Amino acid sequence: MSEPTPPLVDVRGMTKRFGALTALDDVSLRLAPGAFHAILGENGAGKSTLVKCMMGYHRPDAGHVLVDGQEHHVGGPRDAHRLGFGMVYQHFTLVPSMTVAENLVLGKDDLPAVIRWDVERESMKAFLSRMPFRVDLDRTVGALAAGEKQKIEILKQLFLGRRVLILDEPTSVLTPDEADQVLGVLGEMSRDGRVTVVLITHKFREVEAFAREVTVLRAGRRIGGGAVTDLTRADLVAMMIGAASLPEPAPRAALAPSPAMLGVEGLTVLDDRGLTAVREVSLAVGAGEILGVAGVSGNGQRELVEALAGQRRPESGIVRVAGDAYRPTRGQIRRRRVFVLPEEPSRNACVRQMTVAENLALRSFDRPPIALAGGFLSRQQLRAQGRELIERFKIRAAGPDARLDTLSGGNVQRTVLARELSESPKVLVAQNPCAGLDVAATAEIRGRIMAARNAGAAVLLLSEDLDELMELADRIVVMFEGRLVYETARAAADPHVIGHSMASHL
Amino acid sequence: MNGELGAWGAMIAVVGGAIRVSTPYLYVSLGETLTEKSGRVNLGLEGTLVMGAMSGYAIAYLTGSPWLGVLVAGAIGAGFGLLHAVVCSLPRVNDIAVGIALFLFGTGLAFFLGKPYIQPSAPRLHHLALGWWSASPQIRVALEINALFVAGIVLALALRFILAGTRWGLVVRTVGDNADAARALGYSLRGVRTLATMAGGFLAGVGGSFLSLYYPGTWNEGLSSGQGLMAIALVIFARWNPIHCFWVSLLFGAATALGPALQSIGYTSNYYLFNAAPYVLTLGLLVWSSSPRHALLGAPSELTISK
Numbered sequence: 067m068s069e070p071t072p073p074l075v076d077v078r079g080m081t082k083r084f085g086a087l088t089a090l091d092d093v094s095l096r097l098a099p100g101a102f103h104a105i106l107g108e109n110g111a112g113k114s115t116l117v118k119c120m121m122g123y124h125r126p127d128a129g130h131v132l133v134d135g136q137e138h139h140v141g142g143p144r145d146a147h148r149l150g151f152g153m154v155y156q157h158f159t160l161v162p163s164m165t166v167a168e169n170l171v172l173g174k175d176d177l178p179a180v181i182r183w184d185v186e187r188e189s190m191k192a193f194l195s196r197m198p199f200r201v202d203l204d205r206t207v208g209a210l211a212a213g214e215k216q217k218i219e220i221l222k223q224l225f226l227g228r229r230v231l232i233l234d235e236p237t238s239v240l241t242p243d244e245a246d247q248v249l250g251v252l253g254e255m256s257r258d259g260r261v262t263v264v265l266i267t268h269k270f271r272e273v274e275a276f277a278r279e280v281t282v283l284r285a286g287r288r289i290g291g292g293a294v295t296d297l298t299r300a301d302l303v304a305m306m307i308g309a310a311s312l313p314e315p316a317p318r319a320a321l322a323p324s325p326a327m328l329g330v331e332g333l334t335v336l337d338d339r340g341l342t343a344v345r346e347v348s349l350a351v352g353a354g355e356i357l358g359v360a361g362v363s364g365n366g367q368r369e370l371v372e373a374l375a376g377q378r379r380p381e382s383g384i385v386r387v388a389g390d391a392y393r394p395t396r397g398q399i400r401r402r403r404v405f406v407l408p409e410e411p412s413r414n415a416c417v418r419q420m421t422v423a424e425n426l427a428l429r430s431f432d433r434p435p436i437a438l439a440g441g442f443l444s445r446q447q448l449r450a451q452g453r454e455l456i457e458r459f460k461i462r463a464a465g466p467d468a469r470l471d472t473l474s475g476g477n478v479q480r481t482v483l484a485r486e487l488s489e490s491p492k493v494l495v496a497q498n499p500c501a502g503l504d505v506a507a508t509a510e511i512r513g514r515i516m517a518a519r520n521a522g523a524a525v526l527l528l529s530e531d532l533d534e535l536m537e538l539a540d541r542i543v544v545m546f547e548g549r550l551v552y553e554t555a556r557a558a559a560d561p562h563v564i565g566h567s568m569a570s571h572l
Numbered sequence: 573m574n575g576e577l578g579a580w581g582a583m584i585a586v587v588g589g590a591i592r593v594s595t596p597y598l599y600v601s602l603g604e605t606l607t608e609k610s611g612r613v614n615l616g617l618e619g620t621l622v623m624g625a626m627s628g629y630a631i632a633y634l635t636g637s638p639w640l641g642v643l644v645a646g647a648i649g650a651g652f653g654l655l656h657a658v659v660c661s662l663p664r665v666n667d668i669a670v671g672i673a674l675f676l677f678g679t680g681l682a683f684f685l686g687k688p689y690i691q692p693s694a695p696r697l698h699h700l701a702l703g704w705w706s707a708s709p710q711i712r713v714a715l716e717i718n719a720l721f722v723a724g725i726v727l728a729l730a731l732r733f734i735l736a737g738t739r740w741g742l743v744v745r746t747v748g749d750n751a752d753a754a755r756a757l758g759y760s761l762r763g764v765r766t767l768a769t770m771a772g773g774f775l776a777g778v779g780g781s782f783l784s785l786y787y788p789g790t791w792n793e794g795l796s797s798g799q800g801l802m803a804i805a806l807v808i809f810a811r812w813n814p815i816h817c818f819w820v821s822l823l824f825g826a827a828t829a830l831g832p833a834l835q836s837i838g839y840t841s842n843y844y845l846f847n848a849a850p851y852v853l854t855l856g857l858l859v860w861s862s863s864p865r866h867a868l869l870g871a872p873s874e875l876t877i878s879k
Binding site: 142143144147153155157161162164168171175177178179 | 737738742745755870873
């Protein structure tokens with residue numbers, strides 16, 4: 067079976083408006099057969115909008131797609147599939163309860179009414195024998211690691227005959243090793259002219275290591291681009307963030323080592339399915355120390371944070387704060403000043419339908435000055451506190467009475483951080499605090515976490531972004547399948563070794 | 573006669589009763605399994621069941637053909653499924669609330685339209701006498717098996733095959749398990765869910781016609797007494813597996829048959845208590861199979877109850 071070669075794709079003048087916002091403004095892109103083209107930009111720069119217009123999810127307000135010189139109307143994903151376009155999403159589109167084989171067959175546009183599994187399996191095996199990845203067709207997808215799932219997403223697109231692969235931040239769920247492997251293989255395939263790859267990313271390293279061309283977007287516009295070899299890192303940074311250089315890391319105060327402020331002993335926590343997510347984890351964080359927990363998403367980090375926040379009851383184990391046993395009741399949280407910034411705070415730490423001021427008061431509304439005698443609240447005091455925190459933490463909101471769900475992701479993050487940091491925490495637990503934020507907001511949030519550490523808080527920082535941990539943490543541990551499998555001091559940390567232990571504890 | 577067989581008599585009566593009584597459970601639970609596999613809960617199936625019982629009986633009475641009654645009951649059930657699906661596809665509509673509304677609407681409408689059919693007697697569905705080899709009348713009665721029961725077994729096997737080995741099955745499971753994936757594949761969530769809910773409604777309607785046309789075999793307002801609702805709970809316990817639906821339906825049938833079976837051997841004390849066995853069983857199984865600590869295993873992840 068010979069493989070079809072990828073077509074020449076020309077995207078011209080794509081423009082997409084959402085109400086008053088122009089998400090994409092006259093962006094063009096040319097993909098030669100076998101290209102490896104990166105689209106670089108911050109969150110909200112219009113990268114996803116561009117490819118969603120190509121894939122037929124959005125109807126562009128202007129612009130069109132030429133394939134091998136011919137204009138094609140892409141009215142929906144099926145039209146895009148017929149042109150050979152396939153998209154690999156940031157969030158997996160595999161069906162977790164199905165096997166790998168079922169998932170591969172599922173995407174076929176000409177899926178027969180009754181599936182001849184023997185025939186399908188033969189064709190899958192023949193296909194897999196030409197592929198650089200090994201997968202077991204009978205495994206249930208839900209039980210696979212993130213890296214495996216990402217490979218299967220890519221295999222699925224190739225199996226379905228898609229020759230223009232669009233990858234939307236594919237490495238955000240992979241360890242550095244897995245990312246290198248996946249992108250490396252795609253790089254080879256594109257050099258051989260078997261596929262064209264479009265890589266959406268905000269990571270400079272991926273652009274430099276794998277892409278041959280790059281297009282940089284900012285605020286919906288094409289700012290620049292060209293052959294990657296013609297551009298320096300400084301050029302890319304300047305184009306992407308519109309400033310000459312990346313912000314400096316927050317200053318780290320030199321503090322003397324101190325006894326453990328937060329201690330966790332033998333903590334075991336179950337997940338939603340009743341399976342063990344955190345296995346007898348023990349750790350200690352000193353006052354004025356940031357302990358970074360590295361790991362690929364889904365290795366128990368969420369459950370660990372929820373257990374510390376009081377959102378999930380642990381099976382066994384003890385949490386200590388300043389040496390005393392700690393249970394996250396409202397009284398103890400307040401007395402011990404243990405505060406938490408969970409991931410996806412708009413879902414996990416806010417009431418979206420309440421105002422910003424009310425969300426800021428969730429820790430303090432039942433105490434004076436907001437609480438009055440007889441169970442009444444002082445709206446005036448509540449607003450005053452809201453105004454003060456909005457000012458201090460530079461939250462961009464229409465005012466203290468704006469509903470939280472009108473705020474952008476970065477400002478929701480600032481709101482929760484303002485609430486949790488306003489009472490000078492002794493212990494701060496933060497998970498992926500900068501996920502989805504732009505460079506400036508990221509620098510600001512990291513600065514606040516560092517400032518809390520410098521002021522003597524014990525910080526437990528769980529992050530999927532290894533660069534973030536390398537910047538902030540004093541010590542780094544790696545979490546894999548619910549266990550802590552590796553520990554290193556910041557000074558001695560080697561990202562390669564850490565990345566390796568994120569994939570296995572060997 | 574009854575006294576001779578004693579406890580055995582009760583056993584045989586329970587088994588026979590289980591086979592007889594389980595059929596509506598089986599149809600409703602298979603229908604609900606299909607609907608829930610597409611990511612939607614239709615709590616209105618109790619109303620659909622009662623509507624099916626009423627319309628099946630009315631058509632059988634008016635035309636003299638019980639099988640036409642079964643068919644019309646199914647069609648009316650599919651119509652209720654369509655109504656549920658259409659209302660649910662409106663923005664910000666909760667399928668549980670719509671289901672409860674349709675449950676009340678269906679039973680109310682059936683009582684209203686069914687008033688004239690309470691007295692007259694319609695032709696009943698025939699059964700296959702599989703107990704011809706036995707001299708014991710209890711065994712003969714227990715093995716009087718309706719064709720709908722046999723069709724239900726075939727249907728359970730067919731549904732398992734459809735879900736695992738056909739395009740339709742894979743698409744339904746995708747829509748119910750990962751809506752984003754289904755959208756990415758270009759399938760219409762609304763279309764798939766509408767058809768799955770209609771098919772579920774069809775089966776519930778057929779199940780209802782069994783009640784009025786075979787066992788107990790009359791039409792009155794207390795006919796179903798919550799069997800449609802129990803069948804929905806049964807789906808959870810059967811873990812959305814058609815074959816398990818069959819076995820659990822038999823279990824529920826046995827529980828429902830317990831009271832009458834004990835009565836048939838002359839044990840009449842606590843009659844109402846034993847009649848409550850299926851409700852106790854429902855409650856017990858739901859308590860046993862749920863947990864505050866973790867989500868339901870095997871539940872389609874797009875269900876409102878899994879989120």
